[in-house]
Amino acid sequence: MSPAPPDWNHALRSARQLADLALDFDCAATMPLDPAARLAMAEAALVGVGNPSSTHGKGQAGRALVEWARRQLAEALGIAPRELALTSGATEANALAWRGALEPMLAAGRSPAVLTSVVEHASVRALTAEYRARGLPVVELAVDGRGCWLTDDLAGRLEGLDLGFASLILVNNETGVVHPVAQVAHAARTRGAIVHADATQALGRLAVEPATLGVDLLTLSGHKFGAPCGTGALWVRPGAKVYAIQPGHQELGLRGGTENVLGLVGLGAAAVTLGARLAQSPSVRALRDQLLAGLLALGAVRNADLPAEQESGHIANVSLPGLDAPRLVMALDLAGVAVSAGSACASGTLEPSHVVRSMFGTDTTGEARARGAVRWSLGPHHDRVAVERALAVTAEVVGRLRQGKATRH
Ligand SMILES: Cc1ncc(COP(=O)(O)O)c(C=O)c1O
Incomplete structure (x- = not known):
């Protein structure tokens, strides 16, 4: 077997460091690779x-x-x-x-x-x-x-x-x-x-x-x-x-x-695995609800607050009054929690996504709500412990941001 190309070990190591997020709540951007897919x-x-x-x-x-x-x-x-x-x-x-x-x-x-x-x-x-x-x-x-x-x-x-x-x-x-x-x-x-x-x-x-x-x-x-x-x-x-x-x-x-x-x-x-994923969607929804309840307890407001039959159950889109989404997303990332402000394709910009913007008026309150919108998304690999840990980290990060500081753990 030929040796790995020159930069491969370095590229792999940095990818591993970046990807090794204990708490990935950005499944709507990409779902972790299924073990069956990995093996095949x-x-x-x-x-x-x-x-x-x-x-x-x-x-x-x-x-x-x-x-x-x-x-x-x-x-x-x-x-x-x-x-x-x-x-x-x-x-x-x-x-x-x-x-x-x-x-x-x-x-x-x-x-x-x-x-x-x-x-x-x-x-x-x-x-x-x-x-x-x-x-x-x-x-x-x-x-x-x-x-x-x-x-x-x-x-x-x-x-x-x-x-x-x-x-x-x-x-x-x-x-x-x-x-x-x-x-x-x-x-x-x-x-x-x-x-x-x-x-x-x-x-x-x-x-x-x-x-x-x-x-x-x-x-x-x-x-x-x-x-x-x-x-x-x-x-x-x-x-x-x-x-x-x-x-x-x-x-x-x-x-x-x-x-x-x-x-x-x-x-x-x-x-x-699609059939099994579908069968697990009620438990994903239950975890999403647990997460949502915890975020609301931190003062968040839910965007797209709809009855269960009108939403997929894998996403919690919330705004935390007074906190802009890009700042919160970055602080959570530093603390080991991956979420997103808008879709993966729109993130990287500091503009609120066109979706949340279209839901709220263009007055100051509507703009603030859109600017604060953060998407949390879950999949079948999550469990109650992961949600509790994410909420604990979020409570701490939000507390720090409200006092005006953010540090890497
Ligand atoms: C609704 C929707 N359409 C299209 C896309 C683009 O998908 P892909 O990354 O496979 O190009 C996405 C990805 O986030 C999506 O959520």
Whole structure:
């Protein structure tokens, strides 16, 4: 075996130091790798398969692993394997859905309207901005103060429009709000639109059945349910008119390029755990409630305060009056607790996320609430002890911040 490349030990050590957070409450950003996925990937790496598109035996060994993964995911979703285009994640699947549906309409001289909402993931917000800039009319569902879509006047707003496409988030990644996708999808499909749902945060938390949701395209991401980062899929309803954005023979002809064989093996192995994850979601919710109660006792206010059936149960989005989210998130990180201000894609900026901002008014109180919003998210690996420890650390950090200091433990 050849020695490790020069910087590898250093890179691994610093990654370990940074990642070795005892208390990771940022599962909506990425879920820890499932042990089954870890093992399957390690075993597959030792086999040393070839390019799945090669016709020789080594290539076919790679093809067999990719197709195994596709079957596991299809089985977990109750669909046929040939309906899944495997991708590098949800961002790519979202782009494939949008471009795959809209570009042919544009090429045919249409200027179709798009229906979406103001609380979509950043990847969909970026696509919305792009197609709006290219001249397409966009109808956006606004939200109320609890993060729920306002749909009362939908029919009126769509009247007279040539609706071509709808893109709707099923479970919000910052608040956990479960949106009425089936209802809005029905309204859009009866007007002839291709309907896409982003179910990235829903898998393993809600029973997701693509075929009965009433949509044509469905996005999912592996690293939200125990697969490695950089894996995901777009489900394409048989007969849906979607075109390739990266031509190639792979992945239903929609997504050219050599498949990420090892990552997809991890995706397949994690897909097998989806049923168990769903079965554990009531206990994740109970832990989330325990965490929420503790945060409220520290003076926090809950954002998107909804009854259980309207939210996913894995997220607690709260604001602590007087404390800005970036400061709190950083102080908690120094104390060994990982949480986030907004989605992983929006963090790194000091701006409150567009989701919490859209829920609150632009007056001083609304702005302060949005600026303080912190997302805590949980998974099946958490237990009561972890929640108690996180709350104890948080109480101490909040106390210190309120007195104006923060130190590393
Ligand atoms: C709702 C939603 N859509 C899309 C994405 C992007 O997923 P990926 O990291 O797989 O590109 C995320 C990730 O946070 C998400 O929560």
